[in-house]
Amino acid sequence: MIVALDGTVLVVAQPSMRRDLGASVAQVQWTSTAYLLTVAAFLVVAGRLGDRYGHSRLAITGVLGFAAASAGIALAPGVGWVIALRAAQGFFGALLQPATLALLRLAYPPDRLATPVAVRTSAIGVAAAAGPLLGGLLVAHLGWRAVFVVNVPLALAIAALILAVRVPEPERTGAGRPPLGSAALLVAAVAALVHALAGVPAYGWTAPPTLLGLGGAAGLGVLLVRWERRGAHPLVPAAVARSMPVMASMALLLAASGALSGALFTATFLLQDVRGLGAYDTALRLLPLTAVMVAGAPLAGFAQRRFGARRIALAGTGLVALGIAGLCTEALTGAGGAVLGAGFAAVMVTATGTVVGDAPPGCAGVVGGLKQTATNVGPAFGIALAAGAGAGAGTEAGAGAGATPALLALAALAAVGLLPASLLPGRPRGAAAGDLVGEDAGQRGERAPAAHGPADGERR
Numbered sequence: 001m002i003v004a005l006d007g008t009v010l011v012v013a014q015p016s017m018r019r020d021l022g023a024s025v026a027q028v029q030w031t032s033t034a035y036l037l038t039v040a041a042f043l044v045v046a047g048r049l050g051d052r053y054g055h056s057r058l059a060i061t062g063v064l065g066f067a068a069a070s071a072g073i074a075l076a077p078g079v080g081w082v083i084a085l086r087a088a089q090g091f092f093g094a095l096l097q098p099a100t101l102a103l104l105r106l107a108y109p110p111d112r113l114a115t116p117v118a119v120r121t122s123a124i125g126v127a128a129a130a131g132p133l134l135g136g137l138l139v140a141h142l143g144w145r146a147v148f149v150v151n152v153p154l155a156l157a158i159a160a161l162i163l164a165v166r167v168p169e170p171e172r173t174g175a176g177r178p179p180l181g182s183a184a185l186l187v188a189a190v191a192a193l194v195h196a197l198a199g200v201p202a203y204g205w206t207a208p209p210t211l212l213g214l215g216g217a218a219g220l221g222v223l224l225v226r227w228e229r230r231g232a233h234p235l236v237p238a239a240v241a242r243s244m245p246v247m248a249s250m251a252l253l254l255a256a257s258g259a260l261s262g263a264l265f266t267a268t269f270l271l272q273d274v275r276g277l278g279a280y281d282t283a284l285r286l287l288p289l290t291a292v293m294v295a296g297a298p299l300a301g302f303a304q305r306r307f308g309a310r311r312i313a314l315a316g317t318g319l320v321a322l323g324i325a326g327l328c329t330e331a332l333t334g335a336g337g338a339v340l341g342a343g344f345a346a347v348m349v350t351a352t353g354t355v356v357g358d359a360p361p362g363c364a365g366v367v368g369g370l371k372q373t374a375t376n377v378g379p380a381f382g383i384a385l386a387a388g389a390g391a392g393a394g395t396e397a398g399a400g401a402g403a404t405p406a407l408l409a410l411a412a413l414a415a416v417g418l419l420p421a422s423l424l425p426g427r428p429r430g431a432a433a434g435d436l437v438g439e440d441a442g443q444r445g446e447r448a449p450a451a452h453g454p455a456d457g458e459r460r
Contacts, residue, residue, distance in 0.1 A: 013135055013144040020144060023079035030083045033198050038090030039097075040194045040376040041187040047098035047369025048179070048235055051362055055102040058365075059162050062096030067155035074148040094372075101368030105356045117353045118301030121345065125294040182227055182235035189220035194377060200384035239360040240367055245309075248423035249355035252313060253374040255417035256320055256347040258382030262410040263324045263340065265383045270403050292341035300349040313350040313421035319343025321414035328407050347417070354424055385409055 010032065018028045050058040069089040076082045104116050138146040196213025203209050228234040240246055264286065271282045304312045320343035326336025352371060359367040389406035 010135070010147065013139050013147045016139050016144040017079075017082070021079045021082070027079045027083065031079070031086050033195070034083050034087040035090040035093070036198065036376065036380065037191050037194050038087045039094045040373060040380075041191040042091055042094035043098060043372045043376065044186055044235065044366060044369035045183045046095045047102070047365035047367065047372075048183075049095075050099050050102055050365030050368075055099040055106070055365055056162060058095050059099035059103065060159055062092045062094070062099060063155045063159045063162070065092030066096060067152045067159075068092075070148040070151035070155070074145040094369075097372045098365050098368035101352070101356050101371065102364035105359055105364040105368075115298070115301045117356065118297040118349045121297040121348045121352070122294045125290050125297065125345075179228075179231055179233055179235045182224060182231060185220055185224040185227055186235060189217050189224055190373065190377070192220060193217035194380050197377075197380035197384045201387035205384075205388045236366060236370070237360065237363055240363050240370070243358055243360065244423055245354050245358040245425055246367055246370070248420040249351040249358075250370055250374045251420035252317065252347060252351045252417045252424070253355075253371060254378040254381070255413055255420070256317065256344060256351075257375045257378030258380075258385065259320055259324055259410045259414035259417075260340065260344050260382070261379030262382030262386035262413070263327060263407060266386045266403050266406045266410070267327060267337075274403075286337070289337035289341040292338045293345045296342045296345035297349050300346040301353070303346070304350050304353060308426045309350040309354045309424040310422065310426045312346050313354075313424050314418060316343045316346025316350065317414060317417040317421045320347060320417070321411045324407055324411040324414055328404050347421075350424065358425075382410060382413065385413060 014028050014031065017023065017031070046058060046062075066089055069085045069092060072085045073082055073089070076085060100120070104120070108116055134150075135147050138150065192213050196210050196217060199207075199209055199213065228236065267286070268282055271285055300312060300316070319339050323336045323338070323340025323343055326339060355367055355371045356364065386406040386409070389409045
């Protein structure tokens with residue numbers, strides 16, 4: 001939640017930061033890019049460290065480091081310090097995010113994960129929606145540094161909660177030396193990919209910097225796969241790499257998060273460059289989408305337990321594609337946003353619950369890191385796709401003309417998610433209406449059903 005709040009608050013603070021520090025536009029962009037690169041690059045490594053040394057330790061380290069970096073940014077004398085400390089924030093945020101998912105997996109059995117995952121999704125949605133509003137108030141009355149000061153008490157409160165709540169110790173994995181070679185290759189590959197995608201709005205898909213970055217990421221990815229196959233203790237255990245529910249959930253989250261972020265990118269340019277709204281009014285216009293997503297997450301959790309992940313994920317993916325296509329027609333903008341929010345809530349809850357619930361023993365951290373990587377790389381790809389299709393063109397006419405092809409391309413990206421959604425587990429055998437209200441199978445005198453399918457030898 002604190003990571004989502006920090007990301008959206010910063011967007012409002014950047015213009016004031018630029019004026020106060022005398023920074024260039026490129027330097028201000030790097031205050032976001034530096035964070036995005038480090039958080040995306042280190043997520044899987046952080047999850048693996050949590051599986052090895054304990055997720056509570058990683059969570060405490062991450063949240064306290066995040067607080068220290070935030071305090072440093074609030075005192076930074078120049079934009080160079082801000083960029084460096086934002087990179088440090090990204091590293092500590094990477095430690096924190098997989099640990100929270102892994103702690104949920106340790107605290108709840110797989111067939112009871114839907115509700116806590118839904119609560120987590122709602123909390124992230126609330127934080128993301130509140131960020132621009134809170135940022136606007138803080139910047140207007142206290143200045144841009146206040147948006148980083150507010151992270152410190154929040155982080156300390158989270159650290160106190162982590163220390164107060166006891167969860168079972170995980171089964172430790174990864175005997176032997178940590179896979180440093182795999183970790184270095186993965187960090188380099190993800191950083192190259194995210195950097196290349198982040199540059200597409202400025203350079204385009206066919207520019208040398210983009211092609212060089214994508215080619216470098218692909219080459220590093222090939223080296224990583226070969227290295228992992230030869231290693232005795234791979235960064236991503238074979239049980240995770242071969243898990244169909246886990247891999248399908250990753251692909252679904254990549255497509256859905258990319259489609260949503262690209263649609264928000266396009267809608268923001270439409271509202272500001274075509275309709276002439278300010279940043280604060282734009283945030284208000286997007287609040288209904290977030291409100292539906294927040295309200296829909298708990299309902300999606302209940303529905304997943306009743307009907308199974310596959311049906312809810314297919315329905316949610318279809319709603320995401322339909323909602324984005326609906327944004328093409330001005331008259332359907334409100335309805336399209338509501339449909340998009342409802343669909344994305346369903347996808348997030350079902351895919352996250354599946355990926356964490358199906359984590360092999362002792363691998364909850366690395367699976368959580370993979371999940372968070374998908375939801376960090378997906379938005380970079382979605383925004384690159386939208387920009388490449390014409391969204392956010394320099395003139396008002398261009399911004400309006402480029403919106404429709406961009407939104408249609410993003411709707412097609414969302415529709416691609418129907419394939420991995422169809423590979424998620426079906427309805428657990430023995431699911432009944434009692435699941436909807438939290439009664440478990442033991443209370444009904446039945447044997448508890450398997451969490452997500454494969455225990456009975458068939459994919460239902």
